[in-house]
Amino acid sequence: AQSVTQPDIHITVSEGASLELRCNYSYGATPYLFWYVQSPGQGLQLLLKYFSGDTLVQGIKGFEAEFKRSQSSFNLRKPSVHWSDAAEYFCAVGSMNTGFQKLVFGTGTRLLVSP
């Protein structure tokens, strides 16, 4: 069965510092991978996605992620964090089943940004 692991429940980063959020997945075939962000009381906003091709993908708000098949990882990075980046971040893998698709999410990483 497909699964996603986000090993860090909370991460605190100083404003202006770099950020890396970890994501490991388990999936038998070539995965479709996503990062979503969720602000308190809000729905999910897509930051970026990987379907195929270049393993370094660029997203919105200055985020990027790198797909590493050998490590089954899809870590999210940002070179300089802003206070507005404080939120919950979810990694997800797209699971193709017969006739439908679903997203399998990790448990999320809460990002705190200190002044």
Next chain:
Amino acid sequence: ETGVTQSPTHLIKTRGQQVTLRCSSQSGHNTVSWYQQALGQGPQFIFQYYREEENGRGNFPPRFSGLQFPNYSSELNVNALELDDSALYLCATGALSYEQYFGPGTRLTVT
């Protein structure tokens, strides 16, 4: 803005009652998926509808059911509410691809 709206924003129900949550998406999005997000957890897939038919379901009992209408709106119905049904319910719409756009969610509290 994803163009996906959900109503109501918040809802309080009593155990054993029934609830209907609504989702409206933009034109061209012929799939709708519903997810349940318990506090402190990632969203869990409930089911997906395509062309008004359920075409996939996660590990949820039959008391969770849905409808999809031709006008790109949909409903999630939950019967015989249990305390553990308290969660944020998210709908996501798309065009039969992995590009799914999420609504802001409905926060359901069961007492």
